[in-house]
Amino acid sequence: MIRWKKRGLIIQPNPKLFWCKTHAMIPTPYQIDEGTYKIFFSGRNDQNQSHIGFAIVSLRRKTEVLSICKKPVLLPGRLGCFDDNGVTPSCVLRINSHEVALYFIGWNPGSTTRMNLFGGLAISRDGGRSFRRWSEAPILERSKCDPLINTAPWVVKDGRGFRMFYVSGRDWKHKDLPRYNIKTCFSNDGKNWIREGRVVIDFKNMNENALARPYVIKEKKLWKMWFAHKGTAYRLGYAESRDGITWERNDPMAGLAPSAEGFDSEMIEYAAVVKYQGRHFMFYNGNNYGYEGIGLAEEDTCG
Numbered sequence: 001m002i003r004w005k006k007r008g009l010i011i012q013p014n015p016k017l018f019w020c021k022t023h024a025m026i027p028t029p030y031q032i033d034e035g036t037y038k039i040f041f042s043g044r045n046d047q048n049q050s051h052i053g054f055a056i057v058s059l060r061r062k063t064e065v066l067s068i069c070k071k072p073v074l075l076p077g078r079l080g081c082f083d084d085n086g087v088t089p090s091c092v093l094r095i096n097s098h099e100v101a102l103y104f105i106g107w108n109p110g111s112t113t114r115m116n117l118f119g120g121l122a123i124s125r126d127g128g129r130s131f132r133r134w135s136e137a138p139i140l141e142r143s144k145c146d147p148l149i150n151t152a153p154w155v156v157k158d159g160r161g162f163r164m165f166y167v168s169g170r171d172w173k174h175k176d177l178p179r180y181n182i183k184t185c186f187s188n189d190g191k192n193w194i195r196e197g198r199v200v201i202d203f204k205n206m207n208e209n210a211l212a213r214p215y216v217i218k219e220k221k222l223w224k225m226w227f228a229h230k231g232t233a234y235r236l237g238y239a240e241s242r243d244g245i246t247w248e249r250n251d252p253m254a255g256l257a258p259s260a261e262g263f264d265s266e267m268i269e270y271a272a273v274v275k276y277q278g279r280h281f282m283f284y285n286g287n288n289y290g291y292e293g294i295g296l297a298e299e300d301t302c303g
Contacts, residue, residue: 002280004256004297009263010283011039011055011065012293019043019051019072025290026213027272027283030092030100030128035060035276038128039283040073040102041294042088050086050107051075059276063296073131074104074122082106082118082138090119090213091154092128095162095190100124102131103153106138114176117151118142119166121191134191140166145197148172149180154214155190156244162190163244165200165214165225173209181211182227184245200247201239207231213270216244223247226254226282228269236271236284256282256297263292 011027013020020043028040037057042050051072055065077083083106091103102122110116119140122131140150148169155164168183182201187193201211212228223241228234229251236254239247259265264286272283280299286292 005300010296028089040089119153226271234269
């Protein structure tokens, strides 16, 4: 179990930037060099629509934000597309020698239900400086095995191919309350996916409604997943696997709980964990889905 020491907010919204007036939601790291990361996240404009931008963060000596982009790298899609009301990052990964993939969540208002959420893909051919949609259609659309929400793709290279962990809708309790768990699927190229509806993390009881934003790393042949779960308010969950397919859930191992006060006193979710000089660092959101920004916790190696 990793023991965490909280460092407080590290990335905050900036009302002077049109795309980031509120929120810094779902931290999504992409390593630039040893100890330096581009942390993608979504801020919201004055219409509450999410746009994807990034901050450059250094973990060397004293953790600090070096810069925040002035313009977003991905805006909401065209009217009528699956992402016309907002985009939020979920994974950034180099998929081959000349392409960096930005997997994202597309937001679209519903009618009989509050919203529709599907997974999209944008590609960079300049090392992650700019992105263009690979398709205006989602890469995670409704299917026979996934007829409802399909979103929040997290992708890991697995042998010669790619394994995705994603959020899949189970049902709606009512118009404003969906239930969704975490499934897995496979791809040869990181773009086209074979889905069989295999659940990897399921609800622990009927009071649990959401299993969100899987974040998966592999360390010494062990797969580790942090995810968010909630009945009424989000908390962090954790699971481990030997093969990436069969998982054992052990939520206390997540090791991070809400604070007594402050930006993460009510909720804690959307963890992203990186490792630098033998220590783990966790970026995460707190109350109201990252309304105040992104927090940082460091592995406590003392004691």
